[in-house]
Amino acid sequence: MRKTPARDEERYEELKGAIAGLGYFRYGSLTRRFMPCGKAGCRCQASPPQLHGPYYQWTRKVVGKTVTVRLSRQEAALLNF
Ligand SMILES: [Zn+2]
Numbered sequence: 557m558r559k560t561p562a563r564d565e566e567r568y569e570e571l572k573g574a575i576a577g578l579g580y581f582r583y584g585s586l587t588r589r590f591m592p593c594g595k596a597g598c599r600c601q602a603s604p605p606q607l608h609g610p611y612y613q614w615t616r617k618v619v620g621k622t623v624t625v626r627l628s629r630q631e632a633a634l635l636n637f
Contacts (some may be wrong), residue, residue, distance in 0.1 A: 584617070588612055611626060
């Protein structure tokens with residue numbers, strides 16, 4: 557059954573609204589990490605260790621190569637993390 561042009565127009569406006577409501581999105585993956593440093597006697601070397609962080613990393617493919625960048629907490633929040 558053929559849809560009327562009015563129905564298509566309505567559907568188009570509905571989908572357009574859904575896209576506008578998406579906000580920021582990303583590809584690749586985000587990781588949240590806690591890490592030790594190299595300083596002797598630091599709390600991260602204690603038992604149990606208190607690691608530094610959180611650090612946010614965004615990993616994705618750029619022209620076929622894997623690229624990882626560190627993000628600030630604010631940048632990670634923009635990417636819904
Ligand atoms: Zn440390």
